[in-house]
Amino acid sequence: MEFFELLKRRRSVRKYKSEKIPAEVLEKIYEAIRWSPSAGNLQAYEVFLVEDRQRLSQLARAAFGQDFIAEAAVALVFCADPDQAASRYGARGRNLYALQDATIACTFAHLAAAALGLGSVWIGAFDDAAVWQAIGSPKGLKPVAILPLGYPAENPPPTPRRHWKEFVHPVE
Amino acid sequence: MEFFELLKRRRSVRKYKSEKIPAEVLEKIYEAIRWSPSAGNLQAYEVFLVEDRQRLSQLARAAFGQDFIAEAAVALVFCADPDQAASRYGARGRNLYALQDATIACTFAHLAAAALGLGSVWIGAFDDAAVWQAIGSPKGLKPVAILPLGYPAENPPPTPRRHWKEFVHPVE
Numbered sequence: 291m292e293f294f295e296l297l298k299r300r301r302s303v304r305k306y307k308s309e310k311i312p313a314e315v316l317e318k319i320y321e322a323i324r325w326s327p328s329a330g331n332l333q334a335y336e337v338f339l340v341e342d343r344q345r346l347s348q349l350a351r352a353a354f355g356q357d358f359i360a361e362a363a364v365a366l367v368f369c370a371d372p373d374q375a376a377s378r379y380g381a382r383g384r385n386l387y388a389l390q391d392a393t394i395a396c397t398f399a400h401l402a403a404a405a406l407g408l409g410s411v412w413i414g415a416f417d418d419a420a421v422w423q424a425i426g427s428p429k430g431l432k433p434v435a436i437l438p439l440g441y442p443a444e445n446p447p448p449t450p451r452r453h454w455k456e457f458v459h460p461v462e
Numbered sequence: 463m464e465f466f467e468l469l470k471r472r473r474s475v476r477k478y479k480s481e482k483i484p485a486e487v488l489e490k491i492y493e494a495i496r497w498s499p500s501a502g503n504l505q506a507y508e509v510f511l512v513e514d515r516q517r518l519s520q521l522a523r524a525a526f527g528q529d530f531i532a533e534a535a536v537a538l539v540f541c542a543d544p545d546q547a548a549s550r551y552g553a554r555g556r557n558l559y560a561l562q563d564a565t566i567a568c569t570f571a572h573l574a575a576a577a578l579g580l581g582s583v584w585i586g587a588f589d590d591a592a593v594w595q596a597i598g599s600p601k602g603l604k605p606v607a608i609l610p611l612g613y614p615a616e617n618p619p620p621t622p623r624r625h626w627k628e629f630v631h632p633v634e
Contacts, residue, residue, distance in 0.1 A: 325623065338632075
């Protein structure tokens with residue numbers, strides 16, 4: 291799909307069909323993530339694929355009862371790897387770059403999902419420790435986003451936005 | 463440009479032609495930013511447009527001598543608005559969502575630039591206070607990325623990446 295068209299069509303989708311996502315479609319999303327830029331190309335992120343129904347329910351509870359997560363075909367959990375970024379960049383790597391790397395990776399996945407006709411929504415509200423446990427307590431990693439994925443069973447209208455003149459500020 | 467093609471063509475470009483960027487091209491980037499998702503649609507980010515040569519040099523110095531910033535046609539500085547995100551989401555808004563909102567916005571701009579034939583590179587290494595001063599000391603805002611923009615005068619090869627099997631972890 292053409293990029294600017296994609297940006298306008300992307301929605302936050304919270305209702306999914308029961309249809310499974312073919313492995314080759316998921317791989318296209320992983321391939322998109324792969325090309326995301328990262329600080330010093332350290333790729334200080336890891337992605338956890340949750341398919342098991344019980345694990346998805348566990349994520350939904352960890353996200354304070356966002357039950358639609360349990361109805362998704364799969365969910366991707368994006369983790370920052372602060373130690374990886376800190377290994378070259380110290381505190382700034384730990385506190386900023388790792389978080390940005392994982393956030394950019396999730397942005398690429400969210401857009402790729404929309405380009406492939408999938409629905410997804412960025413979940414940021416969750417109990418970090420509970421999500422971390424749901425994905426197997428990976429040492430040193432910090433979950434920063436959950437992205438449930440499925441074929442969309444809703445097509446919500448676009449949400450309103452500021453005009454760009456409200457957020458772009460020319461510096462004198 | 464087709465989305466997956468765009469992801470593969472995107473590069474980190476640090477050499478720019480002296481050519482200016484037409485206003486309508488910059489507006490397409492702003493429009494792309496506008497459609498970026500944000501926590502609760504609070505859009506807790508602001509963007510500063512730097513065109514002045516002296517200000518661009520000031521940014522280059524604030525970025526520890528990344529002198530190519532001074533050669534860009536313009537630079538966009540993406541700021542998180544922690545107070546805006548905290549107004550609804552408290553500490554999590556302040557510490558996570560505002561930063562993510564600004565990071566997603568910068569990702570959209572970086573991709574939009576590539577789709578429009580512009581070169582840009584994500585700059586994360588800078589002295590926060592010095593960048594903040596260069597953009598006019600906007601109250602309460604925190605710079606999280608600088609994106610210099612210009613018509614590319616280099617076409618660097620793709621940098622290596624992990625195979626997706628190295629960063630995607632199926633959860634049992």
